[in-house]
Amino acid sequence: MELRIEHAHSLKEKRHVVKSLKDRLRGKFNISVSEIEDQDLHNSAVIAAAVVSPSRAFAAKVLEAVEDEAAGLLGPMLVRTGTEWL
16 A cells, blocks of 8 residues: 655654554554555655465455555545555
8 A cells, every 4th residue: 555645744644644554554454554565755655464364255355445444544645555465
C-alpha cells in the first residue's frame, strides 16, 4: 500500500499515521504489517501486509478486507495498492 501523507510535516507526524494503521490492521486481521519503503520521507510511506494460509482464496479474502479497511481509514492518503503471491 502506497501512502501520501500530505499533512505530515515531520517524521514524527508520519510515524503516528503509519503506526496507527499498522496497529489497527494487525489487531483486526491478525496479519504481519511493516513499513518497507520511504522510511526517510515525512510525507510518503509504503506498507506491506502479509498473510500465510494454506488456502489462496482465504488469503485473497483477508487481503481484500485489509485493503478495504485501509481505504476506509486513510481515504485519499491511500494512493495505490497491489498484491504479490509467493
